[in-house]
Amino acid sequence: MNKHDPKGIPHTTPRQSATFTQDVNSDIRRAAATGIYDIRGGGAKRKVPSFDDLLFMGASISRYPLEGYREKCETSVTIGGLHAENPIELDIPITIAGMSFGALSGPAKEALGRGASAAGTSTTTGDGGMTAEERGHSNKLVYQYLPSRYGMNPDDLRKADAIEIVVGQGAKPGGGGMLLGQKISDRVAEMRNLPKGIDQRSACRHPDWTGPDDLEIKILELREITGWKVPIYVKVAGARPYYDTTLAIKAGADAVVLDGMQGGTAATQDVFIEHVGQPTLAIIRPAVQALQDLGMHRKVQLILSGGIRSGADVAKAMALGADAVAIGTAALIALGDNDPRWEAEYNALGTTAGAYDDWHEGQDPAGITTQDPELMARFDPIEGGRRLRNYLKVMTLEAQTIARACGKNHLHNLEPEDLVALTMEAAAMARVPLAGTEWYPGKPGTGY
Amino acid sequence: MQTIDLSKIGLREMNKTLHAQAANTNQTTWEIVNPKGAHAIACGLDAPIEVTVKGSTGYYCAGMNQQATVNIKGSAGPGTAENMMSGKVFVDGDASQYAGATGHGGLLVIKGNASSRCGISMKGINIVVHGNIGHMSAFMGQSGNLVVCGDAGDALGDSCYEARLFVRGSVKSLGADCEEKEMRPEHLEILRDLLAEAGSDAKPEDFKRYGSARNLYNFDVDNAAAY
Ligand SMILES: Cc1cc2nc3c(=O)[nH]c(=O)nc-3n(C[C@H](O)[C@H](O)[C@H](O)COP(=O)(O)O)c2cc1C
Secondary structure, eight states: OOTTOTTOOOOOOOOOOSSSOHHHHHHHHHHHHHSSOOEEOSOOOSOOOOGGGEEEOOOSSSSOOOOTTTSOOBOOEEEOTTTOSSOEEESSSEEEOBOOBTTBOHHHHHHHHHHHHHHTOOEEOOTTOOOHHHHHHOSSEEEEEOTTOTTOOHHHHHHOSEEEEEOOOTTSTTOOOEEOGGGOOHHHHHHTTSOTTSOEEOOSSOTTOOHHHHHHHHHHHHHHHTTTOSOEEEEEESSSHHHHHHHHHHTTOSEEEEEOTTOOOSSEEHHHHHHSSOOHHHHHHHHHHHHHHTTOBTTBEEEEESSOOSHHHHHHHHHTTOSEEEESHHHHHHHTTTOGGGHHHHHHTTOOTTTOOOGGGTOOTTSSSOOOHHHHTTOOHHHHHHHHHHHHHHHHHHHHHHHHHTTOSBGGGOOGGGEEESSHHHHHHHTOOBTTSSOOTTOTTSOO | OEEEEHHHHHHHHHHHHHHTOOTTOSOOEEEEEOOTTOSSTTTTOBSSOEEEEESOBOTTTTTTOBSOEEEESSOBOTTTTTTOOSSEEEESSOBOTTTTTTOOSSEEEESSOBOTTTTTTOEEEEEEESSOBOTTTTTTOOEEEEEESSOBOSSBTTTOOSOEEEESSOBSOBOTTEEEEOOOHHHHHHHHHHHHHTTOOOOGGGOEEEEEOOSSSSOOGGGGGGO
C-alpha cells in the first residue's frame, strides 16, 4: 500500500499538458526571471508545411527521362537582364544569402566568398556594409542596401556586381535588425559609425523612402549612381507575396528575393520568428502568379529562400517557378556551425549541437557567429570555403538527378506538373495535386 | 562654365557627363538648366566640381555626393544629399523630407525650412538649416551636427546616438532619450565654424544643444515604456 495513498485509490499517470508544454513553461519561467523577451538567431523552429510535403513523380511511359552522367542537365541562371547592362551569370541557381558582417566574423564571410566563387555562384553582403575579405574572395558579390545604411557608401556600391534593396526578411517581416553590444568590436563599431559596446538597433523602414512610388525613384537613383550597369534586386519577406512581388516589379526591380518564415536571422525576438510571416512553401505560387500576370516570369527573376537544405528543395522551388534560391543557415552549417564536435561547449552554454541559436551573444564555439578573436581563430576560412563548395556541388548534383529523372535538360524546365503533394495543406499552398488525385484545394473550376 | 539643358539631353546623359569628370578635370563649373523637379539630379558625383541647378529639384538631388559642391537655386525634394560622404550642397529654398538622411560627411545648407526627418540616421554629416525643421528630425542620428537657426518640430533627436543637435528657436518636443545638454566651449567653436560656412549671421551663444541621454544604449526592460 502506498503511504501517500492510504485508501489504495489508484493514481492516474502524470499527464503533461499539450498547451503548457515543457517548452512553453520554460519560456514563461525565463520571461518571469528576466523581464525581457527572448532574442535568438535562426529561423522558425515550429513545423510548417514545407517542401518535404511534396514529391516528384519522375518519368515512366508518359514521360521520358534523361540518362544520368551522359545527357546534359544545365544549371546556369542569368539574373537581372531586364534593365542592367551587366546581368549576373551564375553556374548554379543556388546563391548565398545576405548575412551581416558583425553577425558573422570576417573569416566566415571570407569562407562564404571562397566557397560560392569555387561553385560558380554569388554571395551577398549584409547589414553593416561590405568588408574587404568578402569583396576580395567573391567573384560575384551582391551589395545589400538596408534601412540602417550602416557602412553604406557609394564606393562600395560601385564595387558591387548587383544591389539588393532589403525591404524585409522572412524571419521578421516588418522588423529591423539587432546586434547586441557584446558583438560590437572596434572594427564593427567603426564600420557602423557607432560607439563600441552599445546595442545596435537597425531600423525597420528605410529612412528616405516609403511605399512603392518612392521605391521606384530610389531604384532610379541607385541606377543613375551605378550607371545602369548592375542589376537591382528587391528583397521582401514572405508577407503578402502577390502584392509585394507586383509592387517590386512595378518599381523596376530586376529580381525579387522572397524569403519565407523558416529563413534565418542573426538575431530577433523569438516571438517574431515563430509567429510572423508565411511558410516558404506558401509564398512561391502567389509570387509566380504576380510575375505571370505582369508578363514578367523569367524576365524578372525570382530568388527564393527560407529553409532550403538540399538539392530536392532546390528542384522543388524551381519546379514551382523560382529562378534560383538563396541559402543562409544551411551555408553556416556547411561551414561548421552547430557541429557535434563542439558538443561539450554547447552543453556548457546550456544547449546542444543543432539547437544552438544564441548567435547574438557572440560565444559561438564554432567561431562563425562571433567577433571574439580566440573563437574566430578556430575557424579556417580556406577549409570552410572548401566545405561550402562541396555542399553546393552536392545540392546541384541532387537537383540535376531529380530533373533528369523528370526528363528535363535544364533545372528551369522543372514544372508544377512534375509534383504531387502529400498533404492537403501542401497541395493547397503549392497548387499541385494531392498524391493519387487530380485535385488540390482551390483548384480553379472544381468549386472547392 | 558648361551648361547642360536637362530638358534636351535627359537625366542619364546629364549624370553620365558629370560622372565622367575626373579629379583633375578642367571643367570645374557646371550649370543645369530646366531641372523641372526631376529626380536624381547630380547624384553620385565624385569629383571636385561645382554644379549649379537653376530651379527646383525632385527626390535625391546630390544623393551620395562625394567632393562636389552642388547649389540648388530653388527648392529641393525628398532625400536631398542623402548619404552624402563629402562635399557641399546648398539649397536656396526649402527642402522636403529626409534632407541629408544617413549622410556620412560633408555639409548640407538649407537656406529655407526643412521638412520632417531632416538628418534622419545621420552618420557624420553637418547640416545647417537657416529656417525651421519638421518632426522626427535627427531620428536615430549617429554622429555629425545638425544646426537649426529657427524652430524644431516634434520628437527632435528621437533615439539618437552621438549626433549633436543645436537649435536657436523653440523645440516643440524632444524624442525618446533626447535631452538638453550643456553647451561647452568646444561646441560653440563647432557652431561658429558651421554658421560661418553656411553664411548665417546667427550667434552661437543663442543656441541650445541637445543630444542622447544614452539611457537606451543597452536594452533595459525598465526603459521599455520609452519605446
Ligand atoms: C547569421 C545570419 C545573418 C543574416 N543577416 C542578414 C542581413 O544582414 N540582411 C538580410 O537581408 N538578411 C540577413 N539574414 C537572412 C538571410 O539573408 C536569408 O534571408 C535567410 O538566411 C534565408 O533562410 P535560411 O537561413 O533558412 O537559408 C541573415 C541570416 C543569418 C542566418
